[in-house]
Amino acid sequence: MIEEIIKQIRGGDVRSIARAISWIENDLPDKEALIDGLFKHTGKARILGITGPPGSGKSSLLNHIIQLEREKGKKIAVLAIDPSSPFTGGAILGDRVRMQKHATDSSVFIRSMASRGHLGGVAGATADALKVLDAAGFDLIIIETIGVGQTEIEVMNIVDLVMLVLVPGLGDEIQALKAGVMEIGDIFVINKCDKDEASRVKAEVEYVLHLKNEGDEEKSNPIFMTSATQNIGLQELVDGIDEEFRRMEENGRLSQRRLKRLELELKHILTSKIQAHVNKFLNTDNNLSDWLRQLANRQATPYQLVNRKVSQVLKELKE
């Protein structure tokens, strides 16, 4: 049955692809066998990450990118990492609706995945979902994250190329958010470039990139000025993305980065498996309640307990 679904995924069957991603999302037991079976068919797709602060117009840009890449004949998958909770339900429905003009195009697959509740972290689940889409034969896989927190940075660490979308006039706090992610951007987009402050934002980005790249031409990051609503700079952006992928293929950075992704994946899997053992240990017998009682009475400190018992924990893990 796993072999059957792998065959259907490789044939591009949308229902099988969606089903496989649900397996990953829900951490079903068959997930590992599925990914194991798909793994050898991966490594072809280009993986683009799009991130940036809320309100920067990522979804509108994404719509244009999909359209222009479709005109180049590419098969495209979009995976939106969704910060919604189980409690409130599908929060980025609005964004998905905005992309609906592509909904009838069978060469465009759009899917959201919750960013919470993954034992191995959302980056691990995203890495698995990427394998499904890669094996399914999509040429370009786009990962969109909302916001620019630690989770989003982790997700962006496993894509081939990161496009960071900035925008004028979001105030100080947004600029603070921006600072933390300047490092992970490969391509910078200043959207809503028709706004007054756009050139100031561009100058700021150039200054920060100058510091980051220390004047090294090799490391230079392209900056694009766009307006998704005014239809400015979009073809240039899409051509620029393709050009950057070509450049990374030629200078070896793409394979380097993919090796790095495999390394991160290994760590995610190792950590999540060990974490599962740790949780099991803590919840076995009265380990946890006993520890908590000692802590609440200030008879021991958290570090003391962990250090004293870590060898015991690890011994139990081994068995």
Add this chain to the structure above:
Amino acid sequence: MIEEIIKQIRGGDVRSIARAISWIENDLPDKEALIDGLFKHTGKARILGITGPPGSGKSSLLNHIIQLEREKGKKIAVLAIDPSSPFTGGAILGDRVRMQKHATDSSVFIRSMASRGHLGGVAGATADALKVLDAAGFDLIIIETIGVGQTEIEVMNIVDLVMLVLVPGLGDEIQALKAGVMEIGDIFVINKCDKDEASRVKAEVEYVLHLKNEGDEEKSNPIFMTSATQNIGLQELVDGIDEEFRRMEENGRLSQRRLKRLELELKHILTSKIQAHVNKFLNTDNNLSDWLRQLANRQATPYQLVNRKVSQVLKELKE
């Protein structure tokens, strides 16, 4: 020397407090002994978390809360969790400057801490910094986070009381962000309440809280309408915060939550220690490069490698 610094911290010496937080931030070897020594002096401070989307005016609110709580004679510490990176440096300087009117008040301690680069995650480091501030005798410790991503949610999981600041007119994407954090809020503030859309936002919040609390009176969450700039509802908010702390003390939820915090701390410490061992294992001999070679050649899958070797890893961990 550790005993000396512990004594100074307990005496409220600002330089020692700042130094201790730097130890935690930089994960210095003496950190554990310091926290172990402080632990028995903790458990007195009230810990308030303030979170909400960028642009919701958290910093202005914070300023007013500090001022009004000072008028009640309380000693206050603020720890701002800062998403800036080592590369770009102190990004929320702007916020800190805005709080400078309290800078000359010796009963107000304000400090930012980077949200990145902590082995045990920022929540673990924050928990340690809380112990320093708690032992130093502050009555109220306020943790402020910028943004509402997974990191921020983790930080909010270790405070006593979470105040979620919302604001009208931040658009769909912000509302999506909001959705993920509605669960963690204890007190809801709709700031900029003089804006047109404020009552609609309030109705939305009431609706979501109604679903969340299933009409259970006990679980009901207060909602405050404020305008930090127009000076509306601020005294009511501060009195409401104090009232909520009292309510939690009386009905036992405060001690429950503190027990939960100790549990999370244990897990953070265990995980970070095990993570350190995993990294050491991967970087020992040629484990990692050997694994990566097999993956790059598609001779094995990440799950196969981890599953095959997990017992070996765990054995090595034990030694």
